[in-house]
Amino acid sequence: MRIDLHAHSNASDGTDSPAELVAAAVAAGLDVVALTDHDTVAGHAEAAEAVRGTGLTLVPGAELSCHVDGISMHLLAYLFDPAEAAFAAERELVRTDRFRRGRAIVERCRELGAPIDWEQVERIAGAGSVGRPHIASALVEAGVVATVSDAFTAEWLANGGRADVRKHETDPVTAVRLVRAAGGVPVFAHPGAVKRGRTVSDEVIADLAAAGLGGLEVDHTDHDGPTREHLRGLAAELGLFTTGSSDYHGHRKTVRLGEYTTDPAAYEQLVGQATGAAPIRG
Ligand code: AMP
Ligand code: ZN
Ligand code: FE
Ligand code: FE
Numbered sequence: 609m610r611i612d613l614h615a616h617s618n619a620s621d622g623t624d625s626p627a628e629l630v631a632a633a634v635a636a637g638l639d640v641v642a643l644t645d646h647d648t649v650a651g652h653a654e655a656a657e658a659v660r661g662t663g664l665t666l667v668p669g670a671e672l673s674c675h676v677d678g679i680s681m682h683l684l685a686y687l688f689d690p691a692e693a694a695f696a697a698e699r700e701l702v703r704t705d706r707f708r709r710g711r712a713i714v715e716r717c718r719e720l721g722a723p724i725d726w727e728q729v730e731r732i733a734g735a736g737s738v739g740r741p742h743i744a745s746a747l748v749e750a751g752v753v754a755t756v757s758d759a760f761t762a763e764w765l766a767n768g769g770r771a772d773v774r775k776h777e778t779d780p781v782t783a784v785r786l787v788r789a790a791g792g793v794p795v796f797a798h799p800g801a802v803k804r805g806r807t808v809s810d811e812v813i814a815d816l817a818a819a820g821l822g823g824l825e826v827d828h829t830d831h832d833g834p835t836r837e838h839l840r841g842l843a844a845e846l847g848l849f850t851t852g853s854s855d856y857h858g859h860r861k862t863v864r865l866g867e868y869t870t871d872p873a874a875y876e877q878l879v880g881q882a883t884g885a886a887p888i889r890g
Contacts, residue, residue, distance in 0.1 A: 611640040611870040613667065613878075614684060614797065614825065614853030618734060619643075619651030620671075621741040623858030626651035629865075630658035630666070630890075632856075636866040640875065640887070642667035642686060642853070647702040648737040649690045659890030666888040667879075671797055672787070673702050675777035679806045680767055681796070683783045684825065687882035688792025695790040698778055703737050705776035710738045716771040717743065717764070722752045740765045740772075741860050756860050760804075767805035780812075784819045791884025795823040795851055800839055801830035810842055817846040822881055827852025827868040849874040 616622030617629045624632055626643060629651075633641040641664060643655045652668045659666045669686040688695060710733075714726050724746040732749075733742040744759035753759045762769045778786070780796075787794040796816060800807055813824070826839045827850075843850045852868040855861070879887060 609639045609872045609875075610637055610866055611872065611875050612636075612638050612854050612856070612866050612868070613640075613642040613669075613686070613795075613851050613870050613875070614644050614671070614828075615641055615856040615865060616645055616671075616858070617643060617651040617655070618736050618858075619648055620645035620737040621733075621739045621857060621860060623860050626655035627658040629856075629858075630655055630662065630664060632865050634662050634664050636864070638664060638866050640665045640667060641865070642669045644669040644671045644684055644686075646671050646737050646739060647673055647699045647706070649699070650735065650737070652690065656888050659888055662890040664890045666890065668885055668888065670699065672699070672783050673775065673777040674780040674783050675774075676780050676808060676812060679808050680777060680804075681780060681808055682798065683780055683787070684795040684797045685787040685790075686793045686795065686878060687885045687887070688787055688790035689884035692790035692884065695786040695792075698783070698786055702776055702778065706738045709773050709775040710743065712773040713740065713743055713765070713771055714746075716773065717747065720764075720770060722747055722750060722764075724750050724752075741857065745860065780816055781819045784816055784821050788820045791882060793822040793878050793881045794820065795825055795878070796821060797825050798828045798830050798855065799824055800835035801828065802835075803830055813842060814846060817848055821848060822878060823849040823851055823874065825853055826850040827870075828855060829863045829868065849877045851878075
């Protein structure tokens with residue numbers, strides 16, 4: 609079984625449509641793929657339609673933007689009821705604020721001499737939940753930086769960078785409770801991704817575990833070997849399962865779908881904890 613539990617479509621900042629993502633997952637030889645767009649479930653219906661007859665299983669999910677002690681972090685949520693009102697309202701709040709903040713970042717970039725504009729970012733984002741990677745693509749188009757990843761520096765869009773503007777992000781303990789109340793399973797995404805900025809302490813992870821966190825994403829391209837070993841030990845201590853995932857974003861990142869995968873036993877635990885929705889078997 610090849611299981612990849614973290615992938616983005618163009619419903620957020622990936623470059624594949626949900627149907628293209630499903631086709632790419634089949635081509636990559638995956639048995640299970642999770643669609644986890646930032647703060648939105650807008651890609652679920654198209655992906656569910658696309659898995660029909662493929663033999664691929666789709667795990668509907670999302671990746672919620674959170675913030676604690678001045679540190680941004682991401683919470684993956686799987687198999688929640690997308691209609692549950694409180695969690696749906698929180699996703700809506702984050703998505704709406706992404707527009708205000710996107711415009712503010714573009715304004716900052718212009719002040720700093722980058723010839724980009726909001727219409728360009730809107731064209732790049734399309735219907736997607738707008739984020740810094742779309743603005744990074746605009747900076748690439750304008751010839752300001754060579755690659756999307758080169759835009760994530762202190763000079764431009766990195767956390768705390770010259771053109772970084774904060775968006776509304778949920779307190780993670782609240783987020784864990786919202787996901788559970790919607791019947792979903794919360795998993796801390798790339799908890800040790802130091803290249804993105806400061807990461808949270810083990811004490812915060814223990815607090816999240818006490819609030820109902822289900823697992824830690826351990827095998828991820830942004831984690832080195834010692835970080836993975838540490839996180840595996842911490843997960844065992846706290847009674848959490850561990851996952852491995854690509855965090856695929858199409859051509860906006862270099863990681864390939866299925867480059868990191870999740871152990872079937874951990875996947876069984878995840879599915880066993882969910883009451884909000886079931887995996888969709890194609
Ligand atoms: P946003 O959700 O708008 O705050 O943007 C965060 C997204 O930017 C993350 O989900 C990543 O996809 C991307 N990102 C963050 N840091 C980096 C980085 N150092 N290199 C490339 N992409 C990054
Ligand atoms: Zn992303
Ligand atoms: Fe993330
Ligand atoms: Fe992600």
